[in-house]
Amino acid sequence: MQTDSAIRTVQTRPFPGQKPGTSGLRKKVREFQKPHYIENFVQATFDAVQPPPGACLVVGGDGRFFNREALEAIVRIAAANSIGRLVIGRGGLLSTPAVSNLIRRRGAFGGFILSASHNPAGPDEDFGIKYNIGNGGPAPEAVTERIHACSEAIRSYRIADAGESALDLDSPGERQIGGMTIEIVDPVADYLACMEGLFDFERIASLFGRGFRMRFDAMHAVTGPYAKQILEQRLGAPEGTVINAVPLPDFGGGHPDPNLVHAHLLVDEMFAPEAPDFGAASDGDGDRNMILGAGTYVGPGDSLAILANHAQLVPGYAAGLKGVARSMVTSGAVDRVAEALGIPCYRTPTGWKYFGNLLDAGLITLCGEESFGTGSDHVREKDGLWAVLFWLDILAATGKTVAQIQQAHWARFGRNYFTRHDYEDLPAETAERMMERIAEQVKNGPSEPGFAEAFDFTYVDPVDGSTSSRQGSCFHTPDGGRVVYRLSGTGTAGATLRVYIERYEAPAGDLGLDPQDALAPLIQSSRRIAGMDTLGIGRPSAIT
Ligand code: G16
Numbered sequence: 001m002q003t004d005s006a007i008r009t010v011q012t013r014p015f016p017g018q019k020p021g022t023s024g025l026r027k028k029v030r031e032f033q034k035p036h037y038i039e040n041f042v043q044a045t046f047d048a049v050q051p052p053p054g055a056c057l058v059v060g061g062d063g064r065f066f067n068r069e070a071l072e073a074i075v076r077i078a079a080a081n082s083i084g085r086l087v088i089g090r091g092g093l094l095s096t097p098a099v100s101n102l103i104r105r106r107g108a109f110g111g112f113i114l115s116a117s118h119n120p121a122g123p124d125e126d127f128g129i130k131y132n133i134g135n136g137g138p139a140p141e142a143v144t145e146r147i148h149a150c151s152e153a154i155r156s157y158r159i160a161d162a163g164e165s166a167l168d169l170d171s172p173g174e175r176q177i178g179g180m181t182i183e184i185v186d187p188v189a190d191y192l193a194c195m196e197g198l199f200d201f202e203r204i205a206s207l208f209g210r211g212f213r214m215r216f217d218a219m220h221a222v223t224g225p226y227a228k229q230i231l232e233q234r235l236g237a238p239e240g241t242v243i244n245a246v247p248l249p250d251f252g253g254g255h256p257d258p259n260l261v262h263a264h265l266l267v268d269e270m271f272a273p274e275a276p277d278f279g280a281a282s283d284g285d286g287d288r289n290m291i292l293g294a295g296t297y298v299g300p301g302d303s304l305a306i307l308a309n310h311a312q313l314v315p316g317y318a319a320g321l322k323g324v325a326r327s328m329v330t331s332g333a334v335d336r337v338a339e340a341l342g343i344p345c346y347r348t349p350t351g352w353k354y355f356g357n358l359l360d361a362g363l364i365t366l367c368g369e370e371s372f373g374t375g376s377d378h379v380r381e382k383d384g385l386w387a388v389l390f391w392l393d394i395l396a397a398t399g400k401t402v403a404q405i406q407q408a409h410w411a412r413f414g415r416n417y418f419t420r421h422d423y424e425d426l427p428a429e430t431a432e433r434m435m436e437r438i439a440e441q442v443k444n445g446p447s448e449p450g451f452a453e454a455f456d457f458t459y460v461d462p463v464d465g466s467t468s469s470r471q472g473s474c475f476h477t478p479d480g481g482r483v484v485y486r487l488s489g490t491g492t493a494g495a496t497l498r499v500y501i502e503r504y505e506a507p508a509g510d511l512g513l514d515p516q517d518a519l520a521p522l523i524q525s526s527r528r529i530a531g532m533d534t535l536g537i538g539r540p541s542a543i544t
Contacts (some may be wrong), residue, residue, distance in 0.1 A: 005160040005178040006539045012036045018044065018151035020144040022351045022489030024130025026116045028064050032127045036157075038070050042077045042112075043157035044150035045131050049143065051109050054084030058102045058132075060094020060187065061114025062222040062285040063122035063247040067092050070114050070129060072167050073159075079177040080158035086180065089187035092169045093247065095286030097223045097383035098191040100136035104379065105190055109134055109357065115222075115285035118257035119492065122250040126492050137356040137380025141468065181286060188229045195386065198316030198378060199393045201235060208236045213276035216388065217266040220244045220252035223282040226385055235392075256283050258372055258384070259544045260297065266512070271295055278402060282384035287352075288372040289384040291391055293402020299515075301331030301418050304368035306409050307390050308337045312397035313397040314390060316378070317365065318436040325358050325367040327351075327486050328457050329472055329500040331418035334368070340413070349459045350412035350486065352382055357463035370464075370544075372498065410511045416504050417518040421540035422488075423497040430537065431487065431495035434530045438473045438485050441529065448529045452478045472500075475529060480504045483526040499526045499540070516543070 015034070018025060018041050025041060032038055044244035051057070059074055061067040071092045078086055087102055088094075092100070096113050103111045114495075131139045131147065139147070166177045174183050195201075214237055218224035224245035231237045243266075244252065255262045258281035270279040270292040279292035291298040298306070308324050311317035324338050325346035338345035346364060348354035352373060358364045359377045368374040373382035374390075391402070391430070398405065426434075441447055447452045457472045472486040479505035488496035501522045505511060527533060 005079060005166075007158055007160050007178070008189045009156050009158050010036070010039070011156050012040055012154060014152050014154050014362070019148040019329070020130065020139070023117065023138060023544045024113070024128050026119065026126055026128035026490055026492050028492055029125060029127045032066055032070070038073045038129070039077060039157045039159060040154050040166065041129060041151060042074055042473060043081070043155050045147050046077070046081045047150040047154070048146035049110060049131065051081070051083060053082040055106050055109035056085040056087065056106055057083055058087045058094070058099050058106065058108050058111035059114075060089035060099050061092055062095070063091070063093050063249065064115065064127065064251065064284065064474075065123060065125070065249040067249070068169070070127070071169065071539045074112055075167060075177065075182065076159045076162050077157060079160035079162065079180040083180050085183060087185055088169060090170060090172060090184050093187045093225070095187070095191070095226060097287055097379050097381045097386065098187055098226070100132060100192050100269040100379035100381040101191050102185070103132060103134065106440055113285065116492070117285050117490065118255065118262075118283040118288065119490070120251065120255050121284070125250070127366055132380070135356060135360055135380050138351070138352050138353040140356060142466070164303065165391055188226050191226065192230055192234065194378060195230065195389055198314065198386070199389045200315055200396070203393045203396045204389070205235045207392065209459060212278070212395075214241050214278045214280070215269060216242045217258070217263055217281040218242055218245045219254055219256035219258070219263065219281060219283065220246060221256040221284040221286070222247050223286040223385060226286065227282075230385065230389070251284060255413070258283050258288050261542055263290055267292065267297070278392070280388045280391070283372070286384050287382040289374060289387040290349045290372055291387065293403070294404070296403040298402060298406055299331070299418060300368060300370050300372050300374065301326070301333045301416060302406060302409065303387065304330070304366065304374055305333035305337045305376065306340070306405060307387070307394070308334055308366050309409065310394045310398070311366065314393045317376070322360070322362055323364040325355055325364045327354070327369045328459075329486065329498075330368065330370040331416040331502050332504070333413065333416040336413040338435055346462070349457070349468050351489070352462070354459065354468070356380055357461055361463045363462065370418065376534040384409070411507055414504060414509070415511045417515045418502045419499065419515045419519055419523070420502070420544050421499045421523070422542040423499070423537060424491070424541040425494035426497060426537070428495055430535055431497060431533060432533070434497060435485075435487065437531045438529065441475070442473050446475050446529065448475070448525050450477055451475050451527065478528055481522050483529060485521055487514050497530070499530070501526055
């Protein structure tokens with residue numbers, strides 16, 4: 001259907017702070033609701049990336065509050081900026097990895113993802129918008145800096161009028177706004193096809209056929225429809241395997257962050273008598289994952305290492321891995337697997353965007369982060385359900401339990417005890433004083449006894465030579481222990497200090513400790529180094 005649309009130029013003024021962080025622009029919904037706010041950012045993105053006339057873009061979000069309003073703004077601004085085609089998930093829904101996949105399959109110029117990931121949703125909570133480039137991955141720093149610069153220089157935006165029928169996101173098919181085609185697609189279909197190309201679905205289906213029991217917590221966020229269709233309908237897991245499967249604008253009032261704190265109901269179930277064989281959860285936009293077995297938790301660093309070590313059992317990775325990568329702050333478990341496999345292991349700053357070049361250049365096949373992100377070269381985002389299917393395929397291929405696999409891994413490679421302590425919503429001044437104290441020791445050497453060196457992590461991208469400096473302050477002990485500090489780039493209120501603490505235990509050592517006990521002395525040191533007691537900072541607000 002052809003819809004006539006008048007294009008208007010609207011005068012505007014820049015909003016300060018439209019600076020994409022670790023993963024796009026994340027702010028309180030109230031900020032996004034200010035007149036012209038979202039329009040400014042979308043126009044600034046077009047000004048920065050200059051899509052050629054007729055370009056195709058993919059757009060979708062995690063369904064959170066303000067998703068639809070933001071989508072409508074993107075549709076109308078895209079139509080006024082000579083975009084040729086917008087591919088949108090039905091109902092405005094697309095998981096982050098599904099957007100990445102669609103951009104790649106369609107050869108699109110780029111796309112917008114509407115999500116603040118695991119941050120809570122609702123009128124008083126968070127919203128986010130992220131631009132992804134043609135490789136399907138988050139825009140690299142050079143592009144996000146251009147977007148920010150354009151947002152500061154903006155004086156007007158172009159917008160098309162559009163009738164209700166053009167903005168109907170719920171009916172499949174195509175419609176027009178002026179010269180732009182809007183195509184509403186099934187959010188799951190292309191993603192499912194991608195997964196079928198990687199994993200042995202028949203092998204996993206026969207595992208479920210033998211009575212294997214699983215619980216997947218979609219946390220009322222975007223993975224519900226994906227998990228229902230893939231796990232229950234396609235792979236034959238019993239109905240009810242997927243819980244909290246209906247995406248809600250406020251995620252049911254929850255905090256869709258798949259970790260021991262926010263997915264504690266699932267964790268309780270997995271540690272109770274009669275626990276299912278396998279448990280997993282994903283986050284708001286479907287890119288994170290948490291893996292559990294009966295009575296077992298697999299940390300993200302260990303999960304990445306275990307996937308790397310078993311990759312050749314999985315059809316999509318049977319040819320072996322070219323290399324692996326982890327963010328520097330992630331535990332070094334995967335490094336030991338890479339060494340055993342004789343493949344390179346790269347260490348990047350925090351942010352999935354840093355894996356993009358390594359994946360594009362064919363230097364790595366798998367990568368992951370401590371923040372519950374794991375992924376591969378199939379897309380350019382981390383991918384929650386992909387990790388779950390990878391684990392299912394390994395369980396089906398080996399016939400072992402999650403606990404057996406993890407214990408065998410530690411018995412061979414040793415265990416990297418790891419924890420992250422978050423100090424959230426700190427007053428800016430307190431965070432600044434802590435960071436100054438840390439910086440002083442980076443400059444003059446650590447004041448804490450037992451620490452041999454302190455330095456700031458700088459990353460030089462091996463593909464394009466670009467440098468990212470000050471990506472975490474690292475304090476190392478002579479026996480391989482470490483404490484790393486960095487400020488989060490995804491929060492929307494106050495400052496969040498993340499402290500990453502790790503030490504290695506060899507295979508002959510004690511492999512069965514609680515990480516908080518195994519790391520207790522380093523945890524104490526981490527507080528002293530930052531001067532937390534002096535600054536009156538109590539216990540961390542979250543421990544993972
Ligand atoms: C984003 C990034 C990840 C990063 C995480 C936490 O994930 O994509 O690379 O590890 O934020 O970042 P920070 O420590 O700066 O808060 P997501 O799932 O929130 O998009």
